[in-house]
Amino acid sequence: MNGTFIRLWPQTASHYASQVDTLVATFTGIMLLFVLPAVVCLIVFTFRYRQGNAVERQQRSQDNHLLEITWIVLPFLASMVLFALSARLFFEAHTPPADALEIQVTGKQWMWKFQHPEGQRELNVLHVPAGRPVLLNMISEDAIHSFYLPALRLKQDVLPGRYTQLWFQADKVGSYQAFCAEFCGTDHSTMLATLEVQTPTEHVRWLASAGSESSMAAQGSVLFRQLGCSGCHSPSAAVRAPRLEGLYGRPVPLADGNITIADDGYLRDSILLPQKQVAAGYAPIMPTFSNLIDEEGVQRLIAYIKSLANTDPTDD
Numbered sequence: 001m002n003g004t005f006i007r008l009w010p011q012t013a014s015h016y017a018s019q020v021d022t023l024v025a026t027f028t029g030i031m032l033l034f035v036l037p038a039v040v041c042l043i044v045f046t047f048r049y050r051q052g053n054a055v056e057r058q059q060r061s062q063d064n065h066l067l068e069i070t071w072i073v074l075p076f077l078a079s080m081v082l083f084a085l086s087a088r089l090f091f092e093a094h095t096p097p098a099d100a101l102e103i104q105v106t107g108k109q110w111m112w113k114f115q116h117p118e119g120q121r122e123l124n125v126l127h128v129p130a131g132r133p134v135l136l137n138m139i140s141e142d143a144i145h146s147f148y149l150p151a152l153r154l155k156q157d158v159l160p161g162r163y164t165q166l167w168f169q170a171d172k173v174g175s176y177q178a179f180c181a182e183f184c185g186t187d188h189s190t191m192l193a194t195l196e197v198q199t200p201t202e203h204v205r206w207l208a209s210a211g212s213e214s215s216m217a218a219q220g221s222v223l224f225r226q227l228g229c230s231g232c233h234s235p236s237a238a239v240r241a242p243r244l245e246g247l248y249g250r251p252v253p254l255a256d257g258n259i260t261i262a263d264d265g266y267l268r269d270s271i272l273l274p275q276k277q278v279a280a281g282y283a284p285i286m287p288t289f290s291n292l293i294d295e296e297g298v299q300r301l302i303a304y305i306k307s308l309a310n311t312d313p314t315d316d
């Protein structure tokens, strides 16, 4: 199934994609097993029992427990096979490996923007290495979009105000088409991107040539100073604000008594909607930065805060 016979079947660029194809084939096969005999009987009986045909039309009462049990148990077992196959794929698709290469994606009317951890940025083209898990952390600047990679059999909605994730491991080097799969306005159909799967060496060379002097975290640290965040969130600050060292991934007690985890979503909301979840013990005085930075800027700030995850707030 490599898509060479017409283009009825999309290209297959990952192991996951071929597993999805197997599931579809198994599903279709099992359905045919039930549908075909029914259709054949329907056609045969249409002719056999047509009006005027001299056949016996007397109804015989049947009482066959074995038959009843068989046609309950067999379809049940078949559906359990489908359930097991699809549940396994579902969990695989929703469990990104911890060592995945994380790339930030921003959907915007009508383009796709990508940011690599080493700081490289791309528009409507995404370069990834083959044979390595890649995790896309995605958000929208405006409407709901959907990032769709047919060659990987993956699709995920990209929402405003909330991060969604998609992970894959492309095994075959090549260029693959990505689409926006959610109607998002006038130019929805032109909201395309290309996934360039490279060999690891090619990818390293590409990263070096793609022009970035500093990592996302370093860019975030510059932004942190430019926006004046350091004025409050630093040990020497006059204003008492939560320290950001050692914060990422840890539990945060909130003023309303709840506890949340300092993940990407919490940090984003704290920057853009600071009154939503106020950290316990602090006055709700942080202003919103929603009119000063875009989602890409927020992603860089989060990368910076993430880089402080293993530092100690007490040593300065």
Ligand code: CUA
Pocket (backbone or CB within 6 Å): 107, 110, 144, 145, 146, 180, 181, 182, 183, 184, 185, 188, 189, 191
């Ligand atoms: Cu973005 Cu459709």
